[in-house]
Amino acid sequence: MDAASVLPVLAAVPPGVLTGTAAATVVELADPLDPQTVLTRLRAAAASPGPLVVCLAGQLHLDRRQQLPHLALARTTPATLRYTALPWHWLAGELGMRRPGTTTVVADLAADPEVWQRLAAVPGLLHLGPGTPLHARVVPAPRRGEPTTPEYLRARAELWRSGARLSPAAAHAEAAARAVTVAPRPEPVFLTPAPAPAATDPAPPVPPTRTAAPPAPPIRTASVAVPVSVPRPPRASVTGSAPAVGVPRRAAPVPAIPPAYTPATPPAPAPAGAPPVDPHPAILAAARAGRHGEAAAVAAAWEHDALRRHGPRSVEAVHWTEVRADLARLAGEPARSCELWLAAAEARLGMLQRADDPDVEGAVDRAHHQWEHIEDPVRARALGPTLVDLRRRVPGRRPGALAALTRRMG
Known part of the structure; x- marks a missing residue:
C-alpha cells in the first residue's frame, strides 16, 4: 500500500x-x-x-x-x-x-x-x-x-x-x-x-x-x-475546567482510592501555579455512576500527561495504566482489563522491579483473574500465551496458579 x-x-x-x-x-x-x-x-x-x-x-x-x-x-x-x-x-x-x-x-x-x-x-x-x-x-x-x-x-x-x-x-x-x-x-x-x-x-x-x-x-x-x-488539551478535563466530566476545581478530602489500583505513591500532576488536584475520586464516581467512557477518557488524559512528563518507564505512567485496567473491570470489559494489567506487569518488570514485588505480583494476579472472566474464546486464546509467559516469571503466592492456567489453556 x-x-x-x-x-x-x-x-x-x-x-x-x-x-x-x-x-x-x-x-x-x-x-x-x-x-x-x-x-x-x-x-x-x-x-x-x-x-x-x-x-x-x-x-x-x-x-x-x-x-x-x-x-x-x-x-x-x-x-x-x-x-x-x-x-x-x-x-x-x-x-x-x-x-x-x-x-x-x-x-x-x-x-x-x-x-x-x-x-x-x-x-x-x-x-x-x-x-x-x-x-x-x-x-x-x-x-x-x-x-x-x-x-x-x-x-x-x-x-x-x-x-x-x-x-x-x-x-x-x-x-x-x-x-x-x-x-x-x-x-x-x-x-x-x-x-x-x-x-x-x-x-x-x-x-x-x-x-x-x-x-x-x-x-x-x-x-x-x-x-x-478543538479545544483539546487533555489536562483541561482533569483539572476541572470542563464541567462535563464533573471534576471540582478544588478537591475536598476524600477516602483513599481502593487498593485495586492505587500504588504506594499515586501521582497528582497539576498545572503550574494551581493547587494539587486528585482526579481519582471523580474518576471513580463517574465509573460507579455508569459513565464509563467519561471515566476512561479522563484517566487516559492523565496517563498521557504522565507519559509526557515522566516517560513510559515510570511509576507515574504505570499507575495510570493500572487505573485504566480497573476501570475496564468496572465497565465489564475483562479482556481489556486483562490486557492492561498485563501491560502494567510488563512495564514494572521492565523497570527492574523484582518478580516477587507486591505491585508486580498484584498486576499479574489481577490479569489472571480478569482472564478467567473473558467469555470470548478468541480473545482468551489471544491473551493466554502472554499471561502464561508472565506466570512463569511471576508465579505469585497462590500455589498452582500456573498449573491451573496451563490446564485451562490446554
Missing part, C-alpha cells in the same frame, strides 16, 4: 470539514516508526471530548502467535511484526472508550494473505466497537512490485474538499464506487457499520467474497492522520 500518496489530498481538506466544527487540530503521522508513539498520539486525541475522525492507510498483517491483525509501520518486517507494528486491538481499545457517536474511522487497507482469509473466517475481525463506526476498503495485498494506492481514501478526501454534505453512508457508497472505477483489481471488500442488531443476533461486518490470496508481498508502511476538534 502506497500509504503516503494520499496525505497531500487529505492535507488539503480543511480540518473543520472533517469534524463538523468551526476549527480542529490535525495530527499527521507519516511512516511512523514505533507503535508506542502511535498509541500515545492516538490516546491523546481520543481523550478529547469532541468529534474525532481517524484516517488510516496501510497494510494489515497477522500475528501468527496471537492470530490478531496488526497495522504495519515503517520498520515492520515479518520477523518483528509483534514488536514493530500497531496491534489493531490497541486501536479498538482506545477508540472504544470514547462516547458513542463522536468517533469515525475511515480506512484504506491492504491485507496479507492470512488476514484476507481470516476476514472470511472470523466475523468482526476489524470491529472497533459498537460506538465506533468503521468505513473501509480492504484489498488483498498485491504481488511483489505492484503497489496498491489508497483510492478509496483519496475519493473520500475529494468528497470532503468538494463541500458535498453527504451522510457517512452516502459518502462511503460514493467513494467506494469511485475507487472501484479507478482501481477495479484486485477485488476489494468494503466494510461499513452494521445496523443495530437484535440482542440475540449480532451482525458481523461484510466478509470477503473470496479466500484465495496472492503471494505475500514485502511489508510497506502505514500513514495515520488524526483530525480532532
Whole structure:
C-alpha cells in the first residue's frame, strides 16, 4: 500500500470539514516508526471530548502467535511484526472508550494473505466497537512490485474538499464506487457499520467474497492522520475546567482510592501555579455512576500527561495504566482489563522491579483473574500465551496458579 500518496489530498481538506466544527487540530503521522508513539498520539486525541475522525492507510498483517491483525509501520518486517507494528486491538481499545457517536474511522487497507482469509473466517475481525463506526476498503495485498494506492481514501478526501454534505453512508457508497472505477483489481471488500442488531443476533461486518490470496508481498508502511476538534488539551478535563466530566476545581478530602489500583505513591500532576488536584475520586464516581467512557477518557488524559512528563518507564505512567485496567473491570470489559494489567506487569518488570514485588505480583494476579472472566474464546486464546509467559516469571503466592492456567489453556 502506497500509504503516503494520499496525505497531500487529505492535507488539503480543511480540518473543520472533517469534524463538523468551526476549527480542529490535525495530527499527521507519516511512516511512523514505533507503535508506542502511535498509541500515545492516538490516546491523546481520543481523550478529547469532541468529534474525532481517524484516517488510516496501510497494510494489515497477522500475528501468527496471537492470530490478531496488526497495522504495519515503517520498520515492520515479518520477523518483528509483534514488536514493530500497531496491534489493531490497541486501536479498538482506545477508540472504544470514547462516547458513542463522536468517533469515525475511515480506512484504506491492504491485507496479507492470512488476514484476507481470516476476514472470511472470523466475523468482526476489524470491529472497533459498537460506538465506533468503521468505513473501509480492504484489498488483498498485491504481488511483489505492484503497489496498491489508497483510492478509496483519496475519493473520500475529494468528497470532503468538494463541500458535498453527504451522510457517512452516502459518502462511503460514493467513494467506494469511485475507487472501484479507478482501481477495479484486485477485488476489494468494503466494510461499513452494521445496523443495530437484535440482542440475540449480532451482525458481523461484510466478509470477503473470496479466500484465495496472492503471494505475500514485502511489508510497506502505514500513514495515520488524526483530525480532532478543538479545544483539546487533555489536562483541561482533569483539572476541572470542563464541567462535563464533573471534576471540582478544588478537591475536598476524600477516602483513599481502593487498593485495586492505587500504588504506594499515586501521582497528582497539576498545572503550574494551581493547587494539587486528585482526579481519582471523580474518576471513580463517574465509573460507579455508569459513565464509563467519561471515566476512561479522563484517566487516559492523565496517563498521557504522565507519559509526557515522566516517560513510559515510570511509576507515574504505570499507575495510570493500572487505573485504566480497573476501570475496564468496572465497565465489564475483562479482556481489556486483562490486557492492561498485563501491560502494567510488563512495564514494572521492565523497570527492574523484582518478580516477587507486591505491585508486580498484584498486576499479574489481577490479569489472571480478569482472564478467567473473558467469555470470548478468541480473545482468551489471544491473551493466554502472554499471561502464561508472565506466570512463569511471576508465579505469585497462590500455589498452582500456573498449573491451573496451563490446564485451562490446554
